[in-house]
Amino acid sequence: MPKITYIEHNGAEHVVDAEKGVSVMEAAVKNMIPGIDADCGGACACATCHVYVDPAWMVKVGKPETMEESMLDFAYEPKENSRLSCQITVSDALDGLIVRLPEFQG
Amino acid sequence: MSERAIIIGAGQAAAQAAQSMRQAGFDGDIVMIGEERELPYQRPPLSKTYLQGELGADRLYLRPAAFYEQQRIDLRLGLRVASIDAAAKTVTSETGETLSYDKLLIATGAPPRRLDCAGADLEGVRYLRSIADSDALRPALSAGGRIVIVGAGYIGLEVAASARKAGLDVTVLEMADRVLARVAGKDVSAFYEKLHLDRGVDLRLGAALDHFEGNGRVSAAVLKSGERIDCAAVLVGVGAAPAIALAEAADLRIANGVWTDDHARTSDPSIWAAGDCASHPSPIYERRLRLESVPNAIEQAKVAGANMAGGDVVYDAVPWFWSDQYDVKLQTVGVSEGADETVLRGDPDAKKFSVWYLQRGRLLAVDAVNDPAAFALSKRLIAARAAVDAKILADPDTDLKSLVS
Numbered sequence: 001m002p003k004i005t006y007i008e009h010n011g012a013e014h015v016v017d018a019e020k021g022v023s024v025m026e027a028a029v030k031n032m033i034p035g036i037d038a039d040c041g042g043a044c045a046c047a048t049c050h051v052y053v054d055p056a057w058m059v060k061v062g063k064p065e066t067m068e069e070s071m072l073d074f075a076y077e078p079k080e081n082s083r084l085s086c087q088i089t090v091s092d093a094l095d096g097l098i099v100r101l102p103e104f105q106g
Numbered sequence: 107m108s109e110r111a112i113i114i115g116a117g118q119a120a121a122q123a124a125q126s127m128r129q130a131g132f133d134g135d136i137v138m139i140g141e142e143r144e145l146p147y148q149r150p151p152l153s154k155t156y157l158q159g160e161l162g163a164d165r166l167y168l169r170p171a172a173f174y175e176q177q178r179i180d181l182r183l184g185l186r187v188a189s190i191d192a193a194a195k196t197v198t199s200e201t202g203e204t205l206s207y208d209k210l211l212i213a214t215g216a217p218p219r220r221l222d223c224a225g226a227d228l229e230g231v232r233y234l235r236s237i238a239d240s241d242a243l244r245p246a247l248s249a250g251g252r253i254v255i256v257g258a259g260y261i262g263l264e265v266a267a268s269a270r271k272a273g274l275d276v277t278v279l280e281m282a283d284r285v286l287a288r289v290a291g292k293d294v295s296a297f298y299e300k301l302h303l304d305r306g307v308d309l310r311l312g313a314a315l316d317h318f319e320g321n322g323r324v325s326a327a328v329l330k331s332g333e334r335i336d337c338a339a340v341l342v343g344v345g346a347a348p349a350i351a352l353a354e355a356a357d358l359r360i361a362n363g364v365w366t367d368d369h370a371r372t373s374d375p376s377i378w379a380a381g382d383c384a385s386h387p388s389p390i391y392e393r394r395l396r397l398e399s400v401p402n403a404i405e406q407a408k409v410a411g412a413n414m415a416g417g418d419v420v421y422d423a424v425p426w427f428w429s430d431q432y433d434v435k436l437q438t439v440g441v442s443e444g445a446d447e448t449v450l451r452g453d454p455d456a457k458k459f460s461v462w463y464l465q466r467g468r469l470l471a472v473d474a475v476n477d478p479a480a481f482a483l484s485k486r487l488i489a490a491r492a493a494v495d496a497k498i499l500a501d502p503d504t505d506l507k508s509l510v511s
Contacts, residue, residue, distance in 0.1 A: 022165065030170050039404050041148040041168075045428040045437055046401070047482070067435065067478055074482030 002095035006033045006051075009103045018090040024099065025049040025086035035101035042086035044068055048105040049085045050075040054098035061088055061097070076104045109134030111414055112197050112205060114187050114352065115213035116140025118148065119381030119403040119410075121168050123211050124179045126411025136179045137205060139197070143184040144237055145171060150400060152240040153264035154430055158271060159244065163237060190356040192374045209376055209414045212353055212364055213407065216346035216382035216398055221256070225318030231340045234261055243341060247272040251338030254278075254327040256315055258285035260429045261343035263298060267431040270305050277308040277335055279315055279327070288345070289427065291442055293461050294473045297454045298431070305432060346398055348383040361385050363396040368420045370410035378414055380406040389422045390488065391441060391470075399427045424489045426481075433457075437481040440471030440488045449499045452477060460484075462499055469494045479506060486510055 001017040006028055008014075018027035028036040028049075037048035044067055053061050058081055064072060065087070072082045085099065111127060113120045116138050124136050140146070147166040155161040174181050186200040190210065198204045218233040220226070232243050243265075246253060253269050255262045258280035269276045278285075284295035285302070302309055314330040318340065327335045348363035359365035359373035363385035370378050370386065381403040385396035405423035412419045427438040434457060445463035452459030452475075460480035463471040469492055472484035483506045487494065498504050 026165060029168075032170070032173055032176070039401060040428065041150060041400070043150065043428060043430060043435075045435065067476070070478040071482065073479060074486075 002090055002092055002097070004090065004094070005096075005098045006035075007098065007100045008033075008035050009101055020090055020092065022090055023086045024051065024088040024090060024094075024097070025084070027090055028085060033101075035105070036085060037105045038086060040086075044071060044084060044087055047071045047075045047084060050078075050102055050105060051083055051085045051099040052079055052102065053081045053083050053088075054100070055081060057094070057097050057099075060093055076102050109208040110206065111136050111209040111211070112207040113138040113211045113213060114190075114197065115211075115215060115381070115383075116142065116144075116146050116181065116183060117213060117215050117381065117403070118146065118168065118400055119213040119215075119407040120211070121146035122404050122407035123213060123378075123380055123411040123414070124174075125169075125177065126408045127415045128177050128179075130412045130415035130417055132411075132415035134208070136177075137182060137207075138174075138179055139182045139185050139187055139199065141184070141186050142236055142238070145169070145174075145181070145183070147237065148400070149235070150428075152237065153234055153261055154268060156237075157240050157244055157247065157265070157268050166237065187352060190352050190377075192356045192358070192377065195376060207376070210378070211410055211414065212358075212372070212377065212379040212383060213381045213403075214349035214352065214383045216348045216363075218261075218342070219345045219347050221315075221342055221344065223315065223317045225320060225324065228318055228320045228324040229322055230320070230324040230338070231318060231342065233342050234265065235346075243339075246339035247274060249338060250274065252277060252336060253339045253341060254335055254337040255341045255343065256327075257343040257345070258282075258309070258311075259288060259343055259345065260286070260427075262341070263302065263431055264429060265341050265343065266302060266307050267305070270307060271432075275308070276306070277310065277327075277337070278302070279310050279313045279329070281312065281314050283312050285309070285311070290436070290438065290473050291445075291448060291461050291463060293448070293450055293454065293459075294436070294475065297459075297475060298436075301432065301434060346382065348385075348396060350383060353379070353383075361394060368422075369413050369418070370406055370421055371413065378410040380410040386421055388425075389420070390424065390491065395425065395441065397425050399425065401426050424485050426485060435476055435478075437474045437478065438471065439474070439481060439484045440469075442471035442473075445470050447496055449496050451480065451499065451502070462494070462496075464494065464496055467493045467496070483507070483510060 252275040442463035
């Protein structure tokens with residue numbers, strides 16, 4: 001299974017084995033990673049699963065679609081590499097992905 | 107002996123409250139009692155991706171089973187509570203077991219209102235609230251034929267969209283003269299009527315159901331006008347009623363749901379309530395609200411959980427809602443009731459617009475269709491009790507961001 005590393009705002013690292021086909025948000029929730037609220041459950045409606053994609057992974061992860069981009073605009077401290085983790089699907093190509101979590105969600 | 111908190115219900119609010127109690131440092135026992143046999147799960151996909159078979163049940167669960175073990179949350183699933191004794195501070199299950207509590211949370215939700223017309227008990231007349239309901243409805247989507255949907259609210263229209271996607275013929279019956287009448291403004295209703303008509307839904311506004319016909323299994327819906335609509339299945343989505351029976355029998359105060367103060371506490375100092383079953387005073391709207399939505403369940407449960415752990419938190423979140431139908435996302439912020447002015451921004455024909463509801467110049471609510479920027483901004487403005495100039499708002503050249511200082 002692809003490995004994904006979540007790094008909390010305080011630096012704590014969590015490496016999880018993520019099932020292919022689920023979202024990076026779901027893999028975090030399933031593995032009890034603190035800092036991803038995902039209030040809407042993955043409907044791209046709430047912007048509480050915001051992550052910063054490690055710069056080395058930005059090309060492979062790709063850019064957000066229009067809806068997500070507008071949601072991110074109003075997330076807490078958006079950056080160039082911001083994504084909503086409910087909109088990133090786990091695949092072999094993302095084995096080794098590193099994402100960092102913002103200080104706050106929503 | 108350590109303290110014990112009991113949570114009645116195992117839905118979104120119940121799960122959030124348990125987690126928030128632990129986060130706030132509550133170290134006692136937490137017992138969560140749920141009627142359904144499932145781990146706490148998210149309900150919104152039950153009318154959409156889960157119903158369509160795109161999302162498995164394992165992806166509905168809010169937290170894995172290990173979470174409850176790790177947090178020492180004792181899940182008692184498939185168990186009904188028979189009564190609360192507020193004086194003795196005990197809860198008795200239908201199996202006769204009595205458990206004492208120091209703190210109690212009522213998070214019993216709001217089950218669907220049921221029809222009592224002739225034929226309402228025929229096989230194939232369905233409601234939608236639980237995983238079991240969605241599982242029971244799914245075969246109808248692959249069986250073909252016509253489904254009659256009673257009620258054009260969120261549930262009715264979301265199932266209509268799912269059913270059209272599955273290739274079914276769909277008739278929607280709505281008593282009011284527009285869809286989403288209870289939750290959205292007229293412009294938004296008109297947009298959704300066109301959306302569903304364009305997708306081939308047979309939409310009947312101002313249509314009153316009289317009864318169902320069938321020999322054991324429903325085969326037709328008959329309107330008060332006498333018209334008979336043949337169908338293979340029926341989905342009833344005519345709203346929900348708060349589950350207040352336990353609270354009422356325990357002599358708790360009721361006010362369109364279980365009454366709570368601004369700390370999510372009921373009229374009994376050891377009992378809190380959260381989610382669809384509870385009504386609360388809204389500091390923003392200066393009146394009592396009972397909201398049926400995931401964000402309300404989460405935010406109110408966070409407040410209840412923190413206060414049950416000894417905190418002093420006021421519930422003051424901005425209400426919001428969302429609905430996905432076909433490729434259209436509706437996000438609503440606030441409550442528009444009482445608005446005296448509305449401003450339309452954007453173009454409904456382009457399927458991207460927002461409707462802003464004002465009362466004496468203050469922003470009350472916004473319906474945002476495929477327009478998350480309007481959604482996110484208005485959430486901030488409403489939280490700030492902001493006044494907005496309707497003329498500036500109506501100007502298409504106004505950059506919404508300039509409204510937030």
